[in-house]
Amino acid sequence: MTAGPAAGTRPRNRKQLIVEAAGQVFSERGYHAASMEEIAAGVGISAAALYRHFPNKYALFAECANVMADRLVGALGEAPPDAPLPDVLAAITRVTVAHRASGGLYRWEARYLDRADRRQLRTKFEHVVARLTEMVRREYPMPDERLRAVAALGAIGSITMHHTSIAQRRVEDLLLASAMGVAATDPAATAGSANSVELPAQPVPRTRRAEILAAAVPLFARDGFANVTNAQIAQAVGLAPSAIYRHYPGKLDILVAACLQAAGLLAQAVDRSLHRAADPRGAVIALTAAYVAYSFEHNALNSVAEAEIRGLPADLQRPLILAQREHIAVWEQQLRGARPDLDARQARLLVHAGFGVVVEAGRALRWQDTPGHRDAVTALVIGALTL
Structure with a gap:
């Protein structure tokens, strides 16, 4: 366990540290089983200090649920409009692998968000899917380009759902190859x-x-x-x-x-x-x-x-x-x-x-x-x- 900051000091990125720790706890234990006390302990602060940043567990959960979507939107935003699909998928893969411990929160736990927050999260992911769909259509002009884009994201996002340990660079290479394999696949290839x-x-x-x-x-x-x-x-x-x-x-x-x-x-x-x-x-x-x-x-x-x-x-x-x-x-x-x-x-x-x-x-x-x-x-x- 790493030592926390010296007594009496407060790290400038404490809110970010809280969100990272909370995302991991929510991902591993589920929204309802997670507690604010457990999250606070993971950051090395008291529950009272945690509540100074987030008024309740739901507010913290909603923040965590949006983090991966925001990172993916950011990765796409940095790519030029004519960026090759492998480069964009590589950027998405790097972000996802770097935050694998907390990145899977949206897959199963997002249903516990209220309707407005679910809609907001869905809009962000739809932006990512729409951008990737355009690239898949451009580079692999076959039917079901949106389905192939979504499935490629599913291959990359899978890293957040298990604990298999491999060197980070090798993980990124394997997931990128997998996602590209999906994007290049004709969905009619196994008809019957x-x-x-x-x-x-x-x-x-x-x-x-x-x-x-x-x-x-x-x-x-x-x-x-x-x-x-x-x-x-x-x-x-x-x-x-x-x-x-x-x-x-x-x-x-x-x-x-x-x-x-x-x-x-x-x-x-x-x-x-x-x-x-x-x-x-x-x-x-x-x-x-x-x-x-x-x-x-x-x-x-x-x-x-x-x-x-x-x-x-x-x-x-x-x-x-x-x-x-x-x-x-x-x-x-x-x-x-x-x-x-x-x-x-x-x-x-x-x-x-x-x-x-x-x-x-x-x-x-x-x-x-x-x-x-x-x-x-x-x-x-x-x-x-x-x-």
Whole structure:
């Protein structure tokens, strides 16, 4: 731990230090689980001193949510109008990698912003996307240039969502190559891949416990776990709120059940996809098509598992994190078989880049589940892996 400033002195950039520390805490623990006391301790100040800069946790959170968007807008603003796409993506990558600890806040936690602040944040990102879309259209004149621009940003932004450690310059090079691979990919390159995927069906809720879980997941996905009450879940199932406790000890147990169900369905999808693969490259393509199909078909369940796992107590997180690592290890092994030039960490970073493409491209398509959308996102992920 680094020593703070000498007693009685106040660094001129204290507000910036607070925002950086808060962004990391919010990113790692989620908005509701984070506390002002924890953030203050990370800066080496008292909670009272923190409140002199920000009146409440929401004000600090709103500031943090805008920081990465402002940095991206700034990076674009410094680029001349005729700047080559690789140069602009490289600038965006440098900014994102430099602030990876706090930069992912917008992906899952921005839903806790109020409507006006969400609109402001969306406007900033739309500016970035519009500028990149023009460049992608100019350098790679193919259909779906906006989708390719969004997906390229998803590949770069993926670095904020995991802790794989690689030298910064190598990270930047890999992410830039991944983003360029996305931008240069024809979304129709894997047409028909969606037809070959056999996903496990989500269990039909045949018990009251299963009905509660099925009702809770879309509420968690829409409003965030912390904002959903047991009364809302009970109403969705047609129960009295007190009846929930006969099936789950608490709301947290419903969330854990949702995360475990997501992990189980994904593991089954992976197993089925690999049975048909003849070689490592075919295995990577099959994994990609299955993961994309899973993300579209089980979007609410998957988004809950991705967004809320960081807010779980450590003992409840452990089995879910192990399941995530096992899933990534399968990808890593197959990708290294298809690309022997990669070491384990480099392969892992590119796998996460592919996942980032799915999240951002899926959102851009409003998760409308059609064969064409699945095929397009599958092609973009393969582009991100630079196969």
